[in-house]
Amino acid sequence: MSSEPLAQHALELADRALRVAEADEADVLVHAERSGLARFACSRVHQPTLIADEAVSIRVVRDGRVGTVSTNRTDDDGLREAVRRAEAAAAGAPPDHAFPGLPQPSKPPSVKGFDEETAALAPQDQAEGAWTAIEAAPELGLYGYFTSAVSATAVASTTGIAVSHAATDATVLAIAASERESGYAEATSWRAGELDPAEVAREAVEKARRTRDAEEVEPGTFRAVLEPYAFAELLWYFAATSLGALALLEGRSYFSGRLGEPLFHPSFSLADDGLDPAGFPRPFDFEGVPKQRLALVEEGVARDVVWDRRTGKRGGHDSTGHALPPAAQAAGPLPLNLSVAPGERSVEELAQAVGEGIHVTRLHYLGVVDPREGIITGMTRDGTFRIEDGRVTAPLLNLRFTTSFPALVERLLGLGREVKLTNLSDFYDERMPHAALVPAIATEALTIDGPGSSPGL
Amino acid sequence: MRDLADLAVEAAVAAGAAYADARAVSRRVQRVATKNGDVDTISDGETEGIGVRALVGSAWGFACDRRLSAEGAREAAIRAVAFAQASGAHSPRRSIELLPVQPEVAEYASPVVRDPIDVPLDEKIALCLRADETLRHADVRITSASTRAQRERRAFSSSEGARIYQELVECGGGIDALAERDGRVQIRSFPSTHGGSSAQGGWEYVEELGLEREGPRVAEEAAALLRADPCPPAVTTVVLDAEQMALQVHESVGHPTELDRVLGTEASYAGTSFLRPDDVGRLSYGSELMNITADPTTPNGLGTFGFDDEGVPAERRPVVVGGILTGFLTSRETAVATGDGAGGSMRAEGWSRMPLVRMTNLHLEPGAGTLEDLLADVDEGVYLETNRSWSIDDKRLNFQFGMQVAREIRRGRLGRLLRDAIYTGITPEFWGSLEAVAGREEWRVYGLTNCGKGQPGQHAHVSHGAAPARFRGVRVGVPS
Numbered sequence: 051m052s053s054e055p056l057a058q059h060a061l062e063l064a065d066r067a068l069r070v071a072e073a074d075e076a077d078v079l080v081h082a083e084r085s086g087l088a089r090f091a092c093s094r095v096h097q098p099t100l101i102a103d104e105a106v107s108i109r110v111v112r113d114g115r116v117g118t119v120s121t122n123r124t125d126d127d128g129l130r131e132a133v134r135r136a137e138a139a140a141a142g143a144p145p146d147h148a149f150p151g152l153p154q155p156s157k158p159p160s161v162k163g164f165d166e167e168t169a170a171l172a173p174q175d176q177a178e179g180a181w182t183a184i185e186a187a188p189e190l191g192l193y194g195y196f197t198s199a200v201s202a203t204a205v206a207s208t209t210g211i212a213v214s215h216a217a218t219d220a221t222v223l224a225i226a227a228s229e230r231e232s233g234y235a236e237a238t239s240w241r242a243g244e245l246d247p248a249e250v251a252r253e254a255v256e257k258a259r260r261t262r263d264a265e266e267v268e269p270g271t272f273r274a275v276l277e278p279y280a281f282a283e284l285l286w287y288f289a290a291t292s293l294g295a296l297a298l299l300e301g302r303s304y305f306s307g308r309l310g311e312p313l314f315h316p317s318f319s320l321a322d323d324g325l326d327p328a329g330f331p332r333p334f335d336f337e338g339v340p341k342q343r344l345a346l347v348e349e350g351v352a353r354d355v356v357w358d359r360r361t362g363k364r365g366g367h368d369s370t371g372h373a374l375p376p377a378a379q380a381a382g383p384l385p386l387n388l389s390v391a392p393g394e395r396s397v398e399e400l401a402q403a404v405g406e407g408i409h410v411t412r413l414h415y416l417g418v419v420d421p422r423e424g425i426i427t428g429m430t431r432d433g434t435f436r437i438e439d440g441r442v443t444a445p446l447l448n449l450r451f452t453t454s455f456p457a458l459v460e461r462l463l464g465l466g467r468e469v470k471l472t473n474l475s476d477f478y479d480e481r482m483p484h485a486a487l488v489p490a491i492a493t494e495a496l497t498i499d500g501p502g503s504s505p506g507l
Numbered sequence: 508m509r510d511l512a513d514l515a516v517e518a519a520v521a522a523g524a525a526y527a528d529a530r531a532v533s534r535r536v537q538r539v540a541t542k543n544g545d546v547d548t549i550s551d552g553e554t555e556g557i558g559v560r561a562l563v564g565s566a567w568g569f570a571c572d573r574r575l576s577a578e579g580a581r582e583a584a585i586r587a588v589a590f591a592q593a594s595g596a597h598s599p600r601r602s603i604e605l606l607p608v609q610p611e612v613a614e615y616a617s618p619v620v621r622d623p624i625d626v627p628l629d630e631k632i633a634l635c636l637r638a639d640e641t642l643r644h645a646d647v648r649i650t651s652a653s654t655r656a657q658r659e660r661r662a663f664s665s666s667e668g669a670r671i672y673q674e675l676v677e678c679g680g681g682i683d684a685l686a687e688r689d690g691r692v693q694i695r696s697f698p699s700t701h702g703g704s705s706a707q708g709g710w711e712y713v714e715e716l717g718l719e720r721e722g723p724r725v726a727e728e729a730a731a732l733l734r735a736d737p738c739p740p741a742v743t744t745v746v747l748d749a750e751q752m753a754l755q756v757h758e759s760v761g762h763p764t765e766l767d768r769v770l771g772t773e774a775s776y777a778g779t780s781f782l783r784p785d786d787v788g789r790l791s792y793g794s795e796l797m798n799i800t801a802d803p804t805t806p807n808g809l810g811t812f813g814f815d816d817e818g819v820p821a822e823r824r825p826v827v828v829g830g831i832l833t834g835f836l837t838s839r840e841t842a843v844a845t846g847d848g849a850g851g852s853m854r855a856e857g858w859s860r861m862p863l864v865r866m867t868n869l870h871l872e873p874g875a876g877t878l879e880d881l882l883a884d885v886d887e888g889v890y891l892e893t894n895r896s897w898s899i900d901d902k903r904l905n906f907q908f909g910m911q912v913a914r915e916i917r918r919g920r921l922g923r924l925l926r927d928a929i930y931t932g933i934t935p936e937f938w939g940s941l942e943a944v945a946g947r948e949e950w951r952v953y954g955l956t957n958c959g960k961g962q963p964g965q966h967a968h969v970s971h972g973a974a975p976a977r978f979r980g981v982r983v984g985v986p987s
Binding site: 085086087088089090091092094095096097098099100101102103104105116117118119120121122123132135136138139142143144146147148173174176177178180181184185191193194195197223224225227271300301302306307376377379380414415416417418419420421422425427428429431448450452453476477478479481497499500501502503507 | 567
């Protein structure tokens with residue numbers, strides 16, 4: 051259990067809500083957030099946002115009927131009103147035969163993920179982070195943000211669970227752009243001190259400078275290098291539709307009926323690791339079940355998906371500690387700490403492996419066209435280049451791709467030796483940062499449909 | 508709530524804001540969903556708080572606090588001013604000008620016959636279970652039905668003297684049938700794929716959707732798609748149903764006409780626009796049949812209000828007339844930059860997000876005739892129904908939409924069912940190929956609750972009125 055004050059506060063609030071409930075069976079999830087995001091555009095901080103919130107989810111069980119409510123009115127009156135609504139919901143519901151019962155207490159692992167210096171950052175520091183990036187890119191307009199936060203999660207239940215955890219996160223994101231050029235870079239960590247906003251801005255500028263006078267390419271299937279920014283996003287869209295147990299059980303997942311089969315290149319291994327301090331570690335999920343390192347793909351073979359207790363009961367599988375908060379549990383469990391094993395090549399060597407093809411920095415507006423087959427569409431953006439004779443050369447227009455993720459990874463040409471923690475949060479709703487640890491990849495099978503807009507604003 | 512918004516504004520001005528506004532908001536949302544005859548979701552959430560926006564010199568600051576108390580309001584105000592001061596510390600000394608607006612003291616409430624929050628949960632559950640039951644079919648593996656209900660109270664005050672209280676009520680519902688055989692999966696939805704459709708108003712909207720009535724057809728079509736041929740690749744005439752036209756308008760007209768995107772301030776997330784500020788009155792967006800209107804006064808629209816989140820009164824405004832771009836969606840700040848008029852499109856999600864330029868209700872105005880009339884003039888083409896996937900580039904030019912259903916059109920009549928269809932295009936070329944829009948009798952309003960934008964991200968609820976429309980020379984096919 052964390053001794054950090056916000057974590058203690060969250061656990062005290064969870065305990066208080068549980069006492070107010072006076073129920074034979076109930077559990078409580080508390081999530082508290084203090085965040086600041088200094089958003090900038092046109093090299094000016096234009097939308098700086100400070101958020102202070104704490105929310106309580108209360109689940110009451112009566113005779114197999116379940117009622118779940120949430121509130122951010124955390125005084126006793128607010129909690130009592132929430133409990134009254136939860137009891138009314140349970141009373142109005144039919145028995146929930148799929149409900150696995152409340153979790154039993156289990157000692158969560160000890161993880162890192164909280165940094166005092168990051169938690170102490172004030173609005174002035176967040177604005178300063180933004181300005182450090184802006185002033186490192188005087189030659190182009192800079193667009194992006196600097197953000198940092200401290201958040202806390204606590205779970206308490208009538209079965210004896212009483213756990214809490216505080217986490218910090220920080221991200222700097224930058225697009226350097228003019229009317230005719232644009233480049234992208236980002237960095238994310240639970241230690242803000244590891245971020246260098248000026249370096250991120252310079253990386254974006256360097257990339258942007260190479261995107262002027264972009265060319266077209268004909269549609270077709272290309273050999274390609276995907277930088278970690280691009281590969282992480284593609285992986286996340288595949289994971290969100292194929293690597294959760296609900297999709298598996300409902301036959302919507304690419305893994306449905308395929309577990310145990312060699313689906314990908316033997317060099318590809320994928321885990322979900324909630325304990326890795328290189329990511330955003332968490333000791334337990336949103337039901338209080340301990341996190342773990344879970345192998346999803348080992349040397350190309352599909353091994354497992356992630357489970358919560360509800361899908362576990364249905365599928366005869368233990369929870370792997372991947373339950374989402376109650377408001378999102380209808381979507382089933384999700385892997386929020388994806389980690390791809392690195393290879394042995396530098397990015398330059400990946401381009402050499404490609405020979406003739408395309409280099410992709412990042413992607414934009416992905417959509418899953420066919421989840422059962424893992425087919426995903428989207429655009430490249432802010433740094434797409436031709437690879438000629440094993441070297442990154444001329445800039446290309448932003449390209450529409452509609453590609454099979456499984457084919458992309460089955461036909462790998464290589465994996466980068468450096469892994470990068472890539473932010474996957476857009477900070478909707480409550481602050482729950484998640485990110486993927488991925489290397490750059492080289493593949494034989496990126497299918498391009500045609501060109502879209504040019505780089506730049 | 509109203510007094511707290513006043514107090515927050517006073518505190519922001521006392522701390523040094525040249526302008527400030529505050530929104531005290533209380534929101535309650537209920538969701539009920541069933542799956543395969545069992546209850547899948549019963550959620551009942553409430554959230555409240557106050558958000559304060561402060562302008563200090565050349566910079567904005569925004570801060571919020573969940574506490575609807577004097578202390579929460581004051582602290583949010585002081586933090587907003589402090590963040591504005593820090594954010595502007597390095598800025599060139601240029602002032603931000605806001606379009607003048609008459610400060611209003613007013614109230615607005617959604618017209619409601621039966622408040623959807625007050626409808627008992629067991630009634631909502633029963634409705635979902637009945638609709639779920641109608642989706643049973645030998646080939647349908649997953650049946651689901653859902654409803655949602657929301658009530659939001661907003662008190663807005665500004666340092667210019669505006670004092671506005673609004674109570675917005677909305678609800679919606681939908682059904683889905685997922686069919687599966689031999690590893691092939693097909694889905695049919697009604698009335699929309701995005702968790703159904705929602706509208707502002709009372710529970711009567713959900714009851715009138717006819718979820719139980721449509722269930723058997725939806726299930727039958729999902730099953731039939733398992734045996735359908737793939738949509739053959741072609742460049743051909745397409746007729747889009749009203750539901751897809753709503754999303755087509757949203758993605759390829761709504762977002763690119765948001766003036767903040769045109770000016771670059773959304774570049775780091777949702778993207779920019781292919782439009783330029785001086786395109787108004789000159790740019791040919793589409794054929795002369797293309798008429799687009801932004802209308803926050805639309806009855807039952809999710810983007811309907813008395814005043815936006817800057818206190819600007821709702822006003823119907825043309826965006827495209829006869830195919831020519833005539834205006835943008837604006838804020839008071841961006842409207843000054845272009846001289847484009849009164850704005851009225853600033854909206855914030857809840858209490859914890861800063862207002863952004865957003866769609867309200869953006870409609871494709873109806874043309875003439877029925878869907879049958881649109882089909883009758885097609886010798887060979889494809890009719891596409893109900894969105895399945897969507898993607899568009901950062902300037903809103905290159906789009907691809909996947910569709911749940913395609914049907915061959917031969918000599919003016921619908922023919923065989925086709926599966927897995929996608930269509931692609933480039934926005935002005937596509938709208939330039941518009942050759943017919945069906946009339947008022949086919950025109951429907953669809954409400955979307957998942958429009959994402961901003962950093963930190965926020966969802967907007969928007970509506971689009973549309974009728975089926977016909978386009979020539981469109982690339983269709985299946986994903987490779």
